[in-house]
Each structure stands twice: as structure tokens, then as C-alpha cells.
Amino acid sequence: xxxxxxxxxxxxxxxxxxxxxxxxxxxxxxxxxxxxxxxxxxxxxxxxxxxxxxxxxxxxxxxxxxxxxxxxxxxxxxxxxxxxxxxxxxxxxxxxxxxxxxxxxxxxxxxxxxxxxxxxxxxxxxxxxxxxxxxxxxxxxxxxxxxxxxxxxxxxxxxxxxxxxxxxxxxxxxxxxxxxxxxxxxxxxxxxxxxxxxxxxxxxxxxxxxxxxxxxxxxxxxxxxxxxxxxxxxxxxxxxxxxxxxxxxxxxxxxxxxxxxxxxxxxxxxxxxxxxxxxxxxxxxxxxxxxxxxxxxxxxxxxxxxxxxxxxxxxxxxxxxxxxxxxxxxxxxxxxxxxxxxxxxxxxxxxxxxxxxxxxxxxxxxxxxxxxxxxxxxxxxxxxxxxxxxxxxxxxxxxxxxxxxxxxxxxxxxxxxxxxxxxxxxxxxxxxxxxxxxxxxxxxxxxxxxxxxxxxxxxxxxxxxxxxxxxxxxxxxxxxxxxxxxxxxxxxxxxxxxxxxxxxxxxxxxxxxxxxxxxxxxxxxxxxxxxxxxxxxxxxxxxxxxxxxxxxxxxxxxxxxxxxxxxxxxxxxxxxxxxxxxxxxxxxxxxxxxxxxxxxxxxxxxxxxxxxxxxxxxxxxxxxxxxxxxxxxxxxxxxxxx
Amino acid sequence: xxxxxxxxxxxxxxxxxxxxxxxxxxxxxxxxxxxxxxxxxxxxxxxxxxxxxxxxxxxxxxxxxxxxxxxxxxxxxxxxxxxxxxxxxxxxxxxxxxxxxxxxxxxxxxxxxxxxxxxxxxxxxxxxxxxxxxxxxxxxxxxxxxxxxxxxxxxxxxxxxxxxxxxxxxxxxxxxxxxxxxxxxxxxxxxxxxxxxxxxxxxxxxxxxxxxxxxxxxxxxxxxxxxxxxxxxxxxxxxxxxxxxxxxxxxxxxxx
Numbered sequence: 001x002x003x004x005x006x007x008x009x010x011x012x013x014x015x016x017x018x019x020x021x022x023x024x025x026x027x028x029x030x031x032x033x034x035x036x037x038x039x040x041x042x043x044x045x046x047x048x049x050x051x052x053x054x055x056x057x058x059x060x061x062x063x064x065x066x067x068x069x070x071x072x073x074x075x076x077x078x079x080x081x082x083x084x085x086x087x088x089x090x091x092x093x094x095x096x097x098x099x100x101x102x103x104x105x106x107x108x109x110x111x112x113x114x115x116x117x118x119x120x121x122x123x124x125x126x127x128x129x130x131x132x133x134x135x136x137x138x139x140x141x142x143x144x145x146x147x148x149x150x151x152x153x154x155x156x157x158x159x160x161x162x163x164x165x166x167x168x169x170x171x172x173x174x175x176x177x178x179x180x181x182x183x184x185x186x187x188x189x190x191x192x193x194x195x196x197x198x199x200x201x202x203x204x205x206x207x208x209x210x211x212x213x214x215x216x217x218x219x220x221x222x223x224x225x226x227x228x229x230x231x232x233x234x235x236x237x238x239x240x241x242x243x244x245x246x247x248x249x250x251x252x253x254x255x256x257x258x259x260x261x262x263x264x265x266x267x268x269x270x271x272x273x274x275x276x277x278x279x280x281x282x283x284x285x286x287x288x289x290x291x292x293x294x295x296x297x298x299x300x301x302x303x304x305x306x307x308x309x310x311x312x313x314x315x316x317x318x319x320x321x322x323x324x325x326x327x328x329x330x331x332x333x334x335x336x337x338x339x340x341x342x343x344x345x346x347x348x349x350x351x352x353x354x355x356x357x358x359x360x361x362x363x364x365x366x367x368x369x370x371x372x373x374x375x376x377x378x379x380x381x382x383x384x385x386x387x388x389x390x391x392x393x394x395x396x397x398x399x400x401x402x403x404x405x406x407x408x409x410x411x412x413x414x415x416x417x418x419x420x421x422x423x424x425x426x427x428x429x430x431x432x433x434x435x436x437x438x439x440x441x442x443x444x445x446x447x448x449x450x451x452x453x454x455x456x457x458x459x460x461x462x463x464x465x466x467x468x469x470x471x472x473x474x475x476x477x478x479x480x481x482x483x484x485x486x487x488x489x490x491x492x493x494x495x496x497x498x499x500x501x502x503x504x505x506x507x508x509x510x511x512x513x514x515x516x517x518x519x520x521x522x523x524x525x526x527x528x529x530x531x532x533x534x535x536x537x538x539x540x541x542x543x544x545x546x547x548x549x550x551x552x553x554x555x556x557x558x559x560x561x562x563x564x565x566x567x568x569x570x571x572x573x574x575x576x577x578x579x580x581x582x583x584x585x586x587x588x589x590x591x592x593x594x595x596x597x598x599x600x601x602x603x604x605x606x607x608x609x610x611x612x613x614x615x616x617x618x619x620x621x622x623x624x625x626x627x628x629x630x631x632x633x634x635x636x637x638x639x640x641x642x
Numbered sequence: 643x644x645x646x647x648x649x650x651x652x653x654x655x656x657x658x659x660x661x662x663x664x665x666x667x668x669x670x671x672x673x674x675x676x677x678x679x680x681x682x683x684x685x686x687x688x689x690x691x692x693x694x695x696x697x698x699x700x701x702x703x704x705x706x707x708x709x710x711x712x713x714x715x716x717x718x719x720x721x722x723x724x725x726x727x728x729x730x731x732x733x734x735x736x737x738x739x740x741x742x743x744x745x746x747x748x749x750x751x752x753x754x755x756x757x758x759x760x761x762x763x764x765x766x767x768x769x770x771x772x773x774x775x776x777x778x779x780x781x782x783x784x785x786x787x788x789x790x791x792x793x794x795x796x797x798x799x800x801x802x803x804x805x806x807x808x809x810x811x812x813x814x815x816x817x818x819x820x821x822x823x824x825x826x827x828x829x830x831x832x833x834x835x836x837x838x839x840x841x842x843x844x845x846x847x848x849x850x851x852x853x854x855x856x857x858x859x860x861x862x863x864x865x866x867x868x869x870x871x872x873x874x875x876x877x878x879x880x881x882x883x884x885x886x887x888x889x890x891x892x893x894x895x896x897x898x
Contacts, residue, residue: 041693042751043789044701058769099768105760105825107778107785114772132782138700139785150759162755193740222695256672262698367698370717371674488684532689535656536741539688 002466005198006457009035009167010448011441012187012202014174014229017045018137018430019413020208021144022097022437023444027206028151028166032445035200036148037169037189039224043145046210046222047433050137051265051363052121053129054434055427056094060115062310065126067091068625074428075626076291077123077321078391078421079568080583080634081242084618085398086419090428090435097434098130104150106143108132120270123321123425126310134265134363140430169200174228175544176465177205177236177409180455184236184408188465192541195534197466203454204444206410207233207394207403208437212246212556215549216387217492217499220252220263226545227552229415233394234551238403239588239611241417243392243552244559245569247424248504250325252386254343259371261386264346264364266426268381269318271360272307273348275329276380277337283344284317287328291633292320323423323568326385330504333384343384349377385504391424391569392559393417395588401440408447408455412440422568472543475529484529487543494521494549502557507573511561518554519606525550554608555589562587562610580636586613645670646725650678653732654690656741662730663687669720675731676704676715679743691742699861702790706743707732712792712859734795749807750791753815756844758837760822763829777826784821784870786862787814793856793866799849810846813856813866819845820870823877842878847871 011027013020016038027034038045057070070091075082098116102108108130109117118127132139152162159165169189176188178199186201209229213221230240251264269275277283288296296317297303303316318325329344339345348357354377358365361376368374368381394411395404396418403409413433420428475484501514525546530539565579566572592609617639623631631640648669651662667681676694683690694704697716704715709730723729737745793813799806811819822828823837830837841847852875854867864870 040695040701040703041747044695044703046695048701048788049696049698096768099771102771103762103768105822105828107773107782107825109782110773110775110778114774117775132785135700135786138788142785142787146759149755152755153759156755193744222697222701224695257670258673258677259698363700370699371719372672486684486688488688492684530688536691536744537689538683538691 002197002459002462004196004462004466007035007198007200009033009200009202011035011204011206011444012037012200013206013208013441014187014232015045015208015210015413015415016042016168016170017047017208017210017413018140018144018433019437019440020045020206021141021148022434023206023208023412023441024166025144025147025151026438026441027445030442030445032448033165035167035169035202037172037174037187037200039173039192040171042168042170043141045141046224047141047430048138049220049222049263050140050430051134051263052267052270053119053131053136053427054094054098054140054430055121055124055128055425056098056130056431057091057126057128058095058098058116058118058130059126060111061118061127065128069125070094070128071622072625073124074425075421077423077425077428079423079578080421081567081615082421083398083418084616084622086436088622089398089439090419090432093435094431097431097438101140101143104143104147106139108139119267120315120319121426122266122269122319122325124427129270129427131267133359134267134361136430140433173541173544174232175469176461177232178457178461178465179236179406180458182237182407183455184406185455185457188462190469193536195537195540197469199457199462201454201457202448203451204408204410204448206412206440206444207415208411208413208440209415211390211414212549212552213387213390215494215498215553215556216503217495218252218261219387220249220261221387227548228545229411230393230555231548231551233403233406233409233411234555234589234591236406236409237591238406238409239395239590240555241392241395242422242559242587243390243417243555243589244563244587245391245422246387246556247322247389247391247569248326248385249388250322250329250385251346251383252388253372254339254382254384255341255372262367262371263386263388264381264383265361266322268346268348268361268364271348272351273318273346274316274351275318275325276345276347277332278339279337283332283337284320284325284328287324287331288317288320289324291630292324296320321423321425323571326504327571329383329385339382341382343382345380346383347380349379354378387499389414389424389429391417391420391422392555399439400443401436402443410440410444412436422570469544472528472530472540475527485524485527487528487530487539487546490521490525490528490546491542491549493517494546494553497521498553498556502553502560505571505573506560508561511557514557515554515561515606518550518557522550522607551607554606558606558608558610559587559589580634583634584615584636584639586615587611588613648678648720648725649728650682651728651730652679652682652690652743654687654742655739657739660739660742662732669725673720674716675708675718675720675729678720679715679731691740691744693744700788702788702861705734705790705792705795707735712795714790714792714861717861734791736795736797736801747791750789750794750812750814753811754818756811757815757818757822758830758835758840760825761829761833761835763827764832766827771827773826780824780869781821783864784817786864787817788862789814790861792859792861796855796859798853798855799846806846806849810849813850813871816841816845816847816850816874817864817866817870820874823874838874838878841874847875847878850875
């Protein structure tokens with residue numbers, strides 16, 4: 001029996017970004033003793049990088065907005081593959097979740113009459129994003145962080161202990177979800193600072209670990225985005241949904257190389273910025289797809305008029321959903337009309353006075369000035385697509401955020417799948433975090449309270465998890481004399497392979513090649529060795545994260561190979577059009593490896609098994625929000641007449 | 643693209659002590675100090691401990707001292723140095739070392755808990771909050787803070803005076819008090835909480851003698867001293883020396 005510290009909690013939340021903190025607040029307010037565990041310092045989560053805003057149909061700027069319009073935009077953005085009940089709950093509850101933040105001290109930008117201001121964004125019919133300049137994610141994180149502290153202050157008053165009912169384990173990592181039979185019984189963790197192992201025993205675990213972007217070379221994501229929650233769920237027996245859908249944000253920095261991929265907020269376009277190629281042409285007018293033809297301006301004049309008079313003009317095509325804009329930029333660069341550093345130009349300098357730019361886009365101004373020597377009030381930015389978000393994720397029940405097949409496991413935020421279908425609209429991520437973070441916390445707390453007896457922690461699972469985590473320290477060089485593998489090298493090779501072979505435009509041959517490369521990397525990763533000891537050792541941490549990145553990357557590659565159509569964040573050069581028959585198909589990834597990742601896997605078959613599943617028919621009253629002419633473009637004949 | 647080899651001296655060690663270690667490492671166009679630290683990890687020192695997250699100046703994780711000056715490593719471009727310079731990277735001096743460039747910043751989290759939270763106004767339902775842009779902008783400036791703790795590190799009240807840490811919240815958290823005090827709808831005073839008085843009495847505002855070191859190192863260019871600390875001092879002083887306030891506080895005390 002492994003000797004380590006054990007603590008008992010009602011709910012354990014893995015991840016302290018927007019979803020995790022919102023879940024923790026809810027669980028604690030419902031009476032559950034709640035532990036939050038996160039890889040970084042409290043308050044540093046990736047959510048701080050969200051810039052544009054929180055989408056919620058409050059109707060403060062245009063009173064025509066309501067949840068039905070938001071629902072419609074979300075379904076269109078996701079090309080109707082969204083788990084529609086999630087999209088409905090999200091659109092209905094988002095305004096309440098935003099207003100609630102104000103009661104916790106958030107300070108959003110205001111309208112002239114003192115309400116929360118809302119800005120335009122791609123794919124949203126009305127100005128809908130509550131924002132604070134271009135640092136909305138920071139405001140969200142800070143507000144939730146401070147709400148957690150205020151709950152701890154209440155507990156200090158009542159129990160004399162800040163952490164009596166809500167504790168944050170910062171700079172700690174979960175490597176395994178523990179189970180008794182089918183049910184969750186806790187989490188196996190290590191503390192980064194000391195390398196010490198510990199177990200949090202809890203009947204309910206909420207996964208809120210964010211995305212997978214660190215498997216790609218050019219990404220806007222931070223080091224934490226190694227697909228931990230996705231992998232923990234798979235290893236615990238829960239399936240992942242539609243992992244082929246990965247969003248490449250159209251505008252990342254392309255120069256200098258060390259900042260390649262860092263995000264340039266969509267607010268730049270929402271506030272009037274335009275995209276031009278090397279010939280000075282606003283090329284987006286050539287890339288409006290048929291399904292969106294009636295909704296977007298046909299001339300620059302009309303697009304420009306829309307900013308002042310949105311009721312009588314159509315929006316400019318720079319504000320198409322992200323997948324469309326990213327593909328268009330990719331095509332322009334490929335056709336030889338790119339900028340010197342392989343992007344396109346994004347220009348606000350000729351569209352707005354310098355002082356307005358500095359006020360509305362302060363962190364973009366700062367970022368380009370300090371990192372690229374570019375003054376965006378005087379010259380155009382160079383931008384190109386960057387891996388930004390994964391729409392795929394843990395398959396969950398829409399209302400409860402419960403992971404399918406594993407009682408006691410919940411998931412919310414980017415790690416959960418379904419909500420955004422094949423492509424997420426900007427601004428819908430922060431609202432998703434709040435709506436489903438709250439729901440996950442609520443249902444996790446209820447589930448924990450409903451159990452007569454707590455599932456027991458299995459000692460063998462703890463021993464196995466400890467051995468697995470220590471393996472990099474005793475990695476053996478292979479018999480052929482080649483050296484122990486360097487985890488940093490393996491990571492770089494993985495990122496290059498995913499970027500080149502399963503990136504923004506996909507081809508069958510390349511994905512087969514990717515799967516072979518992943519198989520090779522998996523074998524080599526078993527020999528990944530580390531130097532030094534267990535105290536704050538980044539090489540060791542990366543060696544452990546590699547397991548997760550490799551698992552998740554295989555999911556993306558296998559699902560992308562299987563789906564023979566192009567839709568949202570999945571573009572196949574060999575299957576360039578959207579296929580209505582595929583709209584009804586969810587692809588579920590299950591762990592195929594009976595040893596749950598412990599034994600060397602068969603290189604050909606890999607660790608993932610794909611299962612096709614038919615989606616639930618969309619409820620009739622929700623379908624009736626759309627015109628028949630529009631539905632024909634997405635839905636199969638038989639669905640239309642059912 | 644130009645490339646050269648730079649000389650780096652990086653502090654390596656742990657709670658038991660350590661020393662500066664010399665490295666020669668490749669530098670490419672456009673790189674920042676954090677890129678070089680990452681290259682050291684990937685090629686020469688795989689267990690070199692460093693905190694970082696966003697690499698875009700938004701999360702405030704990669705704070706360190708570069709040639710003795712508190713800075714974010716991700717926002718310090720190599721082009722500001724001469725290729726012949728030796729660049730020294732050390733952990734934040736005001737906090738105990740954990741390992742290499744990682745320090746124990748627990749002090750800041752302790753202080754954060756000691757500042758009473760926002761008090762929502764009674765009788766104003768969610769969705770009914772009304773505030774003018776001009777009124778929220780004052781506190782918004784302070785909410786730009788990314789909690790890199792560079793101001794806490796550089797502030798001379800605690801930088802070399804461990805003994806002051808108990809009584810002094812530091813610029814970041816005094817600014818937090820100012821932010822709440824300037825929040826148009828904070829109802830602390832209705833709840834019997836005088837934020838100005840607590841700044842003085844509980845968070846050590848009096849220790850600050852406005853040398854503006856905090857403002858100088860702030861990567862968000864927040865005017866911590868001018869816009870937060872000095873106004874807070876003025877307000878605290880107003881209350882302390884205003885005879886009416888003094889009388890009021892005496893009467894209230896007698897009532898209770």
C-alpha cells in the first residue's frame with residue numbers, strides 16, 4: 001500500500017479556469033465541501049487570455065436580441081451539429097450568468113444609459129458580447145477568483161478556517177481518476193513543488209481542464225493545454241465526442257517566430273478592422289459560402305455602412321464564423337497573395353482614429369508594440385490561422401454536465417464536447433464556461449449528497465498510478481543502444497506532426513501518416529526519461545503530460561480520418577463539401593486498450609476505438625425558429641419531413 | 643534571420659541554497675528572455691524550474707529579475723540587450739525560493755484573503771446594476787492587474803524587510819482596497835466597513851512613502867501610486883483628521 005496523504009472532499013474540481021471556478025462556487029454554495037485542483041497558480045488559468053467578451057443576449061445595445069436569436073446563431077456557427085439542448089440552455093441562461101458576475105464585483109464596459117455594453121462579433125446577429133476592453137477573460141477569472149476568496153472569508157468567520165469548505169490546491173496535477181467499479185471514488189494527484197503524491201477521495205469529480213492546443217505547433221494556447229481532462233475521462237472509461245473539430249482562429253500573430261500563434265482578438269474585426277491580401281484587396285467578399293450568402297454584405301460600401309446602420313445593411317464578411325475566415329486566409333496565402341511573413345494584413349489603422357484604437361483595443365496595441373515593434377494605430381498587422389480551441393470533448397448529458405457512462409464524473413467548459421457543434425462562435429466560450437460550469441457544480445454536489453455510501457478508493461489503483469507517474473525516473477534505454485528519449489524533443493515532434501498532418505486542411509494520406517507517427521511517438525514516449533529529482537521538475541511534468549497529448553492527438557486524427565466531409569473546424573481537401581448525411585453522425589472515441597494505457601500499445605490499431613452514433617432529432621419548437629429554406633441546406637430530407 | 647550565441651547566468655538552486663550557472667545559448671530574431679529559458683530547458687537543463695503560462699503578458703506567471711530588475715520574461719525582448727551582454731536571470735528577491743526561478747508567492751495569496759470582498763448593494767437585483775463608464779474606469783484601471791507581483795517584489799517596504807510583511811499588504815493589495823473603495827456600487831460603508839480606515843489600520847498603507855517603484859515595474863502600466871495609493875492616503879487622512887468624522891465615530895462607538 002502506497003503511503004501518501006489522503007483527504008476527503010465531496011466534490012473535486014480539476015481545473016481553475018472559468019468553468020472550474022464557476023463549478024466550485026456552485027458546489028460550495030450548494031453545501032458540498034469542494035476542492036479545486038489546478039496546474040498553475042490560482043488566477044493564472046488560460047481563461048485570462050480570452051479577449052473579446054462573453055456572449056449573452058441581454059439586448060442592451062440592440063433590443064431585437066433574445067435567446068432564440070442567440071440559439072440560432074450558435075447552431076448556424078456549429079453547422080447544426082451542436083448538441084442542441086446544450087445550445088438552448090446556453091442561450092437561455094447566459095444573461096443571468098453575466099449579471100451575476102456584477103453582483104460579485106465585475107466591472108464591464110458600459111452603455112450610455114449605464115448598462116453593460118455589448119460588442120459585435122463574428123457570427124452573432126446583434127452586438128452581444130459583454131466586455132472589458134480586450135481583456136474580458138482576465139475580468140472573468142479575477143471576478144470568480146475573488147468570489148472564491150469571499151466564500152473562504154465567510155468560512156473563516158464561521159469555522160475559523162478559510163479552507164473549511166472550499167480549498168484550492170494550486171500547482172498540483174491529477175494523473176488518474178480513481179473508481180470503484182463503475183463509479184468515481186477520487187483522484188490521484190501530485191504536487192508540482194515537492195513532487196509529493198496525494199489522493200483526494202471524493203464521489204464526484206468535475207473535469208474543467210480546458211483544451212488540447214499544445215499538441216499543435218502554432219497555437220494560441222498555453223502550456224497547460226495538454227488535453228489532461230480529455231485523457232483522464234478516456235482512461236476512466238468515458239467517451240469523447242467529435243474530436244475531429246478543432247478551431248483554427250483566423251488571426252494569430254505570424255511574426256516574429258517566437259510569438260507565432262499568439263492570439264489577435266476578433267474584436268479587431270468586430271470593431272471595424274478589415275482583412276486585405278498583398279494586393280490590397282478585401283478578399284473576404286470572395287469567400288462567403290452559400291449557406292451564409294443572404295446574411296453578409298456584397299460590397300465594401302454596404303459592409304462599411306453596417307457599422308453605423310445595422311438594421312438596413314448586412315454585415316461585412318470579415319465577420320463570418322471563424323472557420324470560414326481561417327480557410328479563406330489559408331487559401332489566399334497558398335495562392336501567393338500573402339504577406340512577407342506568410343499571413344494576411346489585418347488593418348484598423350485606416351479605419352479608426354489612433355486614440356479610439358488604444359482605448360478599445362489596449363492589449364492588442366500593447367502586444368504588437370512590445371512583441372513585434374508594430375504600431376497598430378499606424379500600420380497593418382500581419383496575421384494567420386492559429387490552433388485555438390477544440391469543439392470536441394467529453395460526451396456529456398446536456399442538462400447535468402454528467403460524463404456518459406461514469407457515474408460521479410462531470411465535465412464543463414472546453415473539455416466538454418457537444419455545445420459548439422463543429423465550430424464555436426467567438427464569445428460563446430466564456431458564456432459556456434459560466435452556464436455549464438454552474439450546472440456541473442450543481443449536479444456534482446447533488447450527486448455527492450444523494451449517495452448513501454461513498455465509493456471506496458482502490459489501493460491497487462493508487463499503487464499503479466504511483467508507479468506510472470514515477471516511470472520517467474527509471475526509463476530504460478532500449479536494447480539497441482539508442483539513448484533515453486528527451487520529452488521536449490518528443491513534444492516538438494508531436495506538435496510538428498499534428499500541425500502538418502492533421503491541421504487546418506486535411507488529407508487522407510497525411511492522416512494515415514500522422515497515425516503512424518503517433519504510434520512511433522507512443523513507443524518512444526514510454527522511454528522518455530528525466531534528469532534530476534521530483535521537486536518542481538518541468539521535464540518530469542512534460543513526460544507525464546505526453547501520455548495525455550498522445551491519446552488526444554490519436555482521437556483527433558482517427559476521427560478526422562473517419563469523417564469524409566468538410567464541416568466547421570474539420571476541412572478535408574479530398575471531401576470539400578458539407579454532407580447532410582453526416583450532420584446526424586456523432587463520432588465517439590473510446591479507449592480500446594484494455595490495460596488503460598499501461599502496456600505498450602499495438603502500433604497499428606492504437607489505443608482508440610471509434611463508434612458512430614446517431615444524434616438526437618432537434619426539438620420541433622427549436623427547428624421552427626429557422627426558415628425552411630435555411631434548414632434544407634443542413635438537414636437531410638427525412639429529417640425535414642419527420 | 644540573424645542568430646547569435648548569448649551568455650546567460652541563471653540562478654539554480656533550492657531552499658538549501660544555490661548559485662548562478664553559466665550557459666551559452668542560441669538566440670534568434672524576435673525572441674524574448676522566456677524563449678531562451680525554454681531553449682535551455684529543451685537542450686541543456688531539462689529540470690530548470692520556471693513558471694510560465696500565456697507567453698503574451700496576460701497571465702503574470704513568468705516574473706523574475708533580469709539583470710536585477712523585476713520583469714516578465716515573456717515581455718522582455720532579447721533585442722534590448724547587446725549580443726555581447728551577459729544576461730543574468732534570478733528569482734524574485736522578496737519571496738522565498740522554491741527551486742531555480744520559482745519562488746513561493748504565498749504571501750500574496752495570504753494578503754488577498756485579508757481584503758474584504760465587494761459588498762453588493764442591497765435591493766439591487768442582478769441585471770439592474772447601472773453605472774456610468776466614467777465612474778467604472780477608475781477601478782477598471784486597477785482591474786487590469788495581472789497579479790505578476792512585480793510591484794510586491796520591488797516595494798522597498800518588504801523587499802529587504804521580511805519583518806514588515808505581517809503588517810503590510812503591498813501595492814497590489816492596497817490597490818485592491820482602492821479599487822473596491824472607488825467601485826461605484828460597493829456597499830461596504832452601509833455594511834459598517836470603512837475601507838479607507840482599514841487600508842490605514844489593517845493593510846499598512848502608512849508604510850508606503852510613495853517612491854513609485856511599484857508603478858515603474860508594472861507591466862500593465864497601471865499608475866499604482868498616483869491613481870490608487872495617493873488617493874487612498876488622501877481619503878484615509880480626510881477621515882482621520884475630519885473632526886465631524888471623528889465625532890461621529892465616537893458617538894457610534896458609545897452606542898454599541
